Amino acid sequence: MIAYIIRRLLYVLPIVFGVMLITFILFFVMQTRETMAKAQLGPRAKPAEVKNWLHERGYDKPVVINAAWADPAYHHTDQPWWDSIFINQMKNFATFELGESDFNREPIGEKIKSGMVPSLMITVPAMFVGLFLAVALALVQVLYRASALDTGMTVACAVLMSIVPMAYIISAQNLMAITLKWLPAFGFDLQGWGTIRFLMLPVSVMAVIYLGSDVRLYRSIFLEEIAQDYVRTAQAKGVSGRGVLFKHVLKNGAISLITLVVAHLPLLIMGSLLIENFFGIPGLGGLVVNAIQKQDFAIVRAAVFIGSLLYLFGLLLTDICYAVADPRIRLS
Amino acid sequence: MADQSIFSKFSEWFEQPFVQNTVVVMGVVGIAAVIWMGSKNEQWRIAFQRFRRDRIGIFAGVIIAIYLLIGALEIIRIPSKEGQSTSALGWIFRSVPQERSYSAPFGKIQLGQDGEYAAALASGDPVKIKAAERYRVVGTHLLGTNALGNDTLVETLRACKTALLLGGVTSVIYIVLGTLLGLAAGYFRRWVDDVITYVYSTLASIPQILLLVSMLLVLGKGILPMAIALGITMWVDLCRLIRGETMRQAERTYVTAARALGQSTWNILIRHLLPNVMHLVLIKFVLGFSGIVLAEAILSYLGVGSPIGTPSWGVMIDGARNEFSREPLVWWNLTAATTALFGLVLSLNLLGDALRRAFDPKRS
Numbered sequence: 001m002i003a004y005i006i007r008r009l010l011y012v013l014p015i016v017f018g019v020m021l022i023t024f025i026l027f028f029v030m031q032t033r034e035t036m037a038k039a040q041l042g043p044r045a046k047p048a049e050v051k052n053w054l055h056e057r058g059y060d061k062p063v064v065i066n067a068a069w070a071d072p073a074y075h076h077t078d079q080p081w082w083d084s085i086f087i088n089q090m091k092n093f094a095t096f097e098l099g100e101s102d103f104n105r106e107p108i109g110e111k112i113k114s115g116m117v118p119s120l121m122i123t124v125p126a127m128f129v130g131l132f133l134a135v136a137l138a139l140v141q142v143l144y145r146a147s148a149l150d151t152g153m154t155v156a157c158a159v160l161m162s163i164v165p166m167a168y169i170i171s172a173q174n175l176m177a178i179t180l181k182w183l184p185a186f187g188f189d190l191q192g193w194g195t196i197r198f199l200m201l202p203v204s205v206m207a208v209i210y211l212g213s214d215v216r217l218y219r220s221i222f223l224e225e226i227a228q229d230y231v232r233t234a235q236a237k238g239v240s241g242r243g244v245l246f247k248h249v250l251k252n253g254a255i256s257l258i259t260l261v262v263a264h265l266p267l268l269i270m271g272s273l274l275i276e277n278f279f280g281i282p283g284l285g286g287l288v289v290n291a292i293q294k295q296d297f298a299i300v301r302a303a304v305f306i307g308s309l310l311y312l313f314g315l316l317l318t319d320i321c322y323a324v325a326d327p328r329i330r331l332s
Numbered sequence: 333m334a335d336q337s338i339f340s341k342f343s344e345w346f347e348q349p350f351v352q353n354t355v356v357v358m359g360v361v362g363i364a365a366v367i368w369m370g371s372k373n374e375q376w377r378i379a380f381q382r383f384r385r386d387r388i389g390i391f392a393g394v395i396i397a398i399y400l401l402i403g404a405l406e407i408i409r410i411p412s413k414e415g416q417s418t419s420a421l422g423w424i425f426r427s428v429p430q431e432r433s434y435s436a437p438f439g440k441i442q443l444g445q446d447g448e449y450a451a452a453l454a455s456g457d458p459v460k461i462k463a464a465e466r467y468r469v470v471g472t473h474l475l476g477t478n479a480l481g482n483d484t485l486v487e488t489l490r491a492c493k494t495a496l497l498l499g500g501v502t503s504v505i506y507i508v509l510g511t512l513l514g515l516a517a518g519y520f521r522r523w524v525d526d527v528i529t530y531v532y533s534t535l536a537s538i539p540q541i542l543l544l545v546s547m548l549l550v551l552g553k554g555i556l557p558m559a560i561a562l563g564i565t566m567w568v569d570l571c572r573l574i575r576g577e578t579m580r581q582a583e584r585t586y587v588t589a590a591r592a593l594g595q596s597t598w599n600i601l602i603r604h605l606l607p608n609v610m611h612l613v614l615i616k617f618v619l620g621f622s623g624i625v626l627a628e629a630i631l632s633y634l635g636v637g638s639p640i641g642t643p644s645w646g647v648m649i650d651g652a653r654n655e656f657s658r659e660p661l662v663w664w665n666l667t668a669a670t671t672a673l674f675g676l677v678l679s680l681n682l683l684g685d686a687l688r689r690a691f692d693p694k695r696s
Contacts, residue, residue, distance in 0.1 A: 154685070155388070161681060164629045164673055304538055308538045308539070
């Protein structure tokens with residue numbers, strides 16, 4: 001088992017390197033660092049200011065290699081050849097040194113640590129509520145498959161998927177908070193019952209946003225199970241339609257369901273950009289939206305890196321789940 | 333922002349009437365070409381016969397055709413006076429005046445002061461009526477006007493252009509990339525497959541919205557940067573799909589036969605394998621289009637999508653974010669934009685599903 005996990009980890013490493021390379025090329029090769037400085041200092045910043053800004057953040061080093069022939073404008077004769085932005089970025093990512101925000105030089109690591117809890121408080125309940133609802137609706141569809149109800153629900157899912165997320169959020173805020181005044185429209189508070197009042201609206205909106213596509217996905221998973229031989233055997237033995245569905249199909253389908261959920265779990269830390277922005281939740285999604293508005297490239301860079309690591313970690317967890325469930329996988 | 337000058341030069345070139353009209357012609361030719369090539373393929377003909385009996389699919393297709401027509405009318409430029417040009421849609425609605433600010437739905441378009449024309453009519457004096465002619469009510473702003481006083485209905489219709497252009501350009505980028513690389517990976521296997529799989533696994537491991545946002549932060553706002561960014565994120569799914577199907581098809585006897593007959597690799601890929609995976613591309617294209625339209629709205633809301641001033645549903649929704657806290661409530665801009673967007677996205681989703689049912693009736 002350990003050998004299997006190590007093998008999977010080795011497979012993931014080149015991908016992590018690839019992600020670091022893509023972010024580096026995007027932010028340091030596709031754009032000049034002067035544009036990065038001027039995004040913060042304003043378009044009319046003096047060259048000296050720009051130079052100082054770049055120096056403060058360590059962006060005044062050569063791009064790839066510190067040598068006169070590679071990057072004469074930024075060559076530092078007193079530094080070794082490997083003192084470049086590329087090597088430093090790689091080193092920082094590898095040691096989880098996320099650096100400071102471009103905007104006000106706050107440490108990004110701290111920001112991410114403090115944003116994780118509010119994000120998780122939205123995404124985790126939303127995922128479980130959404131999962132429960134979607135599985136229940138998908139089971140209803142499968143039970144009455146190929147009927148008018150099934151078709152109607154399929155169309156309803158398409159309708160839910162076609163509404164732009166902002167419309168869900170604005171209409172929910174308007175109805176529940178402004179017209180009915182049942183729940184606060186905006187804000188976050190970490191004190192006992194007050195927290196739950198703030199959480200109810202964003203959590204339920206987030207659950208509904210993904211409902212359409214989730215029901216569709218789970219329906220197709222269950223339908224694939226229904227086509228299996230063991231279902232026909234059970235039916236031949238006289239098990240009722242509902243009995244087959246709940247005893248056999250749900251249990252076997254649960255394996256695919258759990259792996260899907262496990263693969264998605266680590267990414268919940270990243271939160272949701274739109275929900276957190278609209279409801280004023282101080283999570284990672286809101287942090288990224290603010291960074292976009294302030295053109296804070298350092299925070300976006302860190303978010304891309306952390307997000308990819310979490311995604312890959314989810315994949316690793318899924319692989320391990322499969323290997324635990326099926327010994328053939330870890331031996332091949 | 334690095335190459336913003338390139339993009340702005342491109343959009344300047346792109347805004348020329350000649351180019352815009354060419355785009356419409358190319359779109360029509362493209363749709364005709366797909367139908368013509370489909371009619372020669374046995375699998376497509378059978379699927380089309382099944383599709384014709386699918387009422388939801390036909391309905392969705394008709395709605396999309398209406399959106400296409402409106403979008404095309406906004407793209408088509410017709411010369412007006414003094415070397416200037418207006419869009420065909422703008423020409424149709426040329427009599428709709430601009431108000432000073434918001435007006436509610438069904439707001440009367442009135443030239444001049446209240447009641448002047450009615451008073452003249454009441455007096456019964458033909459001279460007075462003639463003089464007050466230009467003060468009469470000429471129509472209504474069916475959906476009201478926005479903050480700048482532009483008619484919301486016209487703005488909503490004009491926004492079809494951005495959705496269609498963005499969807500078209502993005503689709504061309506990601507379909508060419510995804511199909512060719514998917515075919516190559518599935519057919520050649522070995523190191524070609526390893527390299528392509530590595531590239532798309534790496535791209536897929538970056539959460540899509542973060543990848544889009546970081547690319548757009550660097551590339552800048554606009555339709556072309558958005559199309560490039562969306563194209564780079566969207567080819568991954570298609571490539572995966574085509575790669576798997578190509579691997580399955582390459583085992584079949586027709587490929588072995590073609591190889592035994594000494595057909596060139598290029599011929600096998602393009603003339604034999606490609607037609608047999610094209611239906612997957614078509615389904616992905618229709619469903620992907622709906623994703624692009626939604627993504628445009630979200631990216632514009634986040635402030636990295638269409639620049640302010642573009643006729644786009646995303647920009648309209650973004651502009652409406654403060655209108656809900658106004659008193660009295662300004663709801664029509666948001667409602668019009670989301671409804672128009674919803675109609676297009678829903679029709680695309682339903683059409684995509686209908687196509688999938690038509691091509692693969694067993695699996696749905």
